[in-house]
Amino acid sequence: MQLLSNYLKHHDTDLELVELIDTLMIACKEIALQLREGALAGILGTTNDTNVQGETQKKLDVISNDVLKKVLLDNPLVRGLASEEEDDPVFGNPNGRFLVTFDPLDGSSNIDINVSVGTIFSILEAPEGATDDNVDMFLQAGRKQVASGYVLYGPSAVLALTTGHGVNMFTLAHTGDFLLTRENVKIPEETKEFAINMSNHRFWEPSMRNYVDDLLKGAEGPRGKNYNMRWIASMVAEVHRVLTRGGIFTYPWDSREPAKPGKLRLMYEGNPMSLLIEQAGGISSTCYSDILDIQPDHIHQRVSVALGSREEVETLLQYHCDC
Ligand SMILES: O=P(O)(O)OC[C@H]1O[C@](O)(COP(=O)(O)O)[C@@H](O)[C@@H]1O
Ligand SMILES: [Mg+2]
Ligand SMILES: [Mg+2]
Known part of the structure; x- marks a missing residue:
């Protein structure tokens, strides 16, 4: 080795x-x-x-x-x-x-x-x-x-x-x-596993609520498959699981502190994790734009994060799209 x-x-x-x-x-x-x-x-x-x-x-x-x-x-x-x-x-x-x-x-x-x-x-x-x-x-x-x-x-x-x-x-x-x-870790493109702090459900945007509600409907719902959920409350451990066996991890904006874009920090959580995810073939987004494209204006700036398996994140982005 x-x-x-x-x-x-x-x-x-x-x-x-x-x-x-x-x-x-x-x-x-x-x-x-x-x-x-x-x-x-x-x-x-x-x-x-x-x-x-x-x-x-x-x-x-x-x-x-x-x-x-x-x-x-x-x-x-x-x-x-x-x-x-x-x-x-x-x-x-x-x-x-x-x-x-x-x-x-x-x-x-x-x-x-x-x-x-x-x-x-x-x-x-x-x-x-x-x-x-x-x-x-x-x-x-x-x-x-x-x-x-x-x-x-x-x-x-x-x-x-x-x-x-x-x-x-x-x-x-x-x-x-x-x-x-x-070597050369690649994230599976599809997944049946999601990670989000469900206790914040009532504070999310309607688009995020709709997406998660559809996951919970399982095989009978619009996604047509049963999902499993994990929440370790440690972003490193969640991202490691996503890199290892796929999945989607999100800590979205919520209305508890509406002025903050999210809980996680851009410059030492969002950015480094997003580079890893993209380099492993996944997607990392705020739900509206690629995290890696954000021009920071503050060292402790917050950011909304959704990252992981390509197809699953693309589906989440569709829920946030006006198209
Ligand atoms: O307790 P919550 O709201 O579920 O938040 C969990 C998130 O907060 C964090 O612990 C924030 O990181 P710190 O522990 O470095 O502040 C993330 O690792 C994790 O995803
Ligand atoms: Mg942290
Ligand atoms: Mg810390």
């Missing part, structure tokens, strides 16, 4: 990008260790702090963020980073080549019940000559990502990675190495 860095080098990946991905994996291995210790180390539960989005931070949110921040800022390739758990971007080497955005621990509500969580990351090139520490350098559409991925901390720790040439998966071995375990 091939080592992550060897695999990337054999596939002509830019050597500085390989180095940055290796750096990210040093941090993710440390986070995996911290998660394993959990209750033993007294690091479950919440802090007394909230992040910029007003969400209470878990101790492990803060620990994971600090690990990533320290390891990344030690690498001179890093021009700057932006995180769910940092109010503002943090700048590194003024001559650094890359910008990294990340959700240090996705699915935090699952930490205390010992269910899968993950780290999501997105890598952009810093614009040439961007020597002033200015947040604007981060505000690039998702299509400009040079790489993205996540590490799922589940029964095993798995990296799903794209550098824009398909999606590959690497499993963390006891030796501390990430080894190639799935």
Whole structure:
């Protein structure tokens, strides 16, 4: 089985990008260790702090963020980073080549019940000559990502990675190495599995309600087949299932906080996951446009997300179309 860095080098990946991905994996291995210790180390539960989005931070949110921040800022390739758990971007080497955005621990509500969580990351090139520490350098559409991925901390720790040439998966071995375990992942085009937080049904747009109601009608309804439903409340785990066996995952706009476009964050959840999904042959949309085409205007911008198996997402988009 091939080592992550060897695999990337054999596939002509830019050597500085390989180095940055290796750096990210040093941090993710440390986070995996911290998660394993959990209750033993007294690091479950919440802090007394909230992040910029007003969400209470878990101790492990803060620990994971600090690990990533320290390891990344030690690498001179890093021009700057932006995180769910940092109010503002943090700048590194003024001559650094890359910008990294990340959700240090996705699915935090699952930490205390010992269910899968993950780290999501997105890598952009810093614009040439961007020597002033200015947040604007981060505000690039998702299509400009040079790489993205996540590490799922589940029964095993798995990296799903794209550098824009398909999606590959690497499993963390006891030796501390990430080894190639799935090459050129392709999402099945059809599915009978959907993931949505059904408790928000009454807050959705009519088009989303109509779509899900038709799924629930099963073989007797307009879709003509029986669907199964999953909701892990951890986007990393949902996307991993979609990449592995197909499905549709959506966290749509809802009227609980109507001014927000959605719950999930564009720059460190929506964009990196959308690049993985598209690179694996799926679709990722707000229900009205491709997520990767959105021009961000804020580092913590929210977005409505619907992604997964091509035919299923296309059907959902039809429900949202005036045509
Ligand atoms: O609890 P809800 O409303 O179902 O939301 C679950 C969603 O929230 C998230 O946990 C948000 O991520 P964070 O845990 O990083 O804030 C997603 O991973 C998941 O899809
Ligand atoms: Mg998250
Ligand atoms: Mg998080």
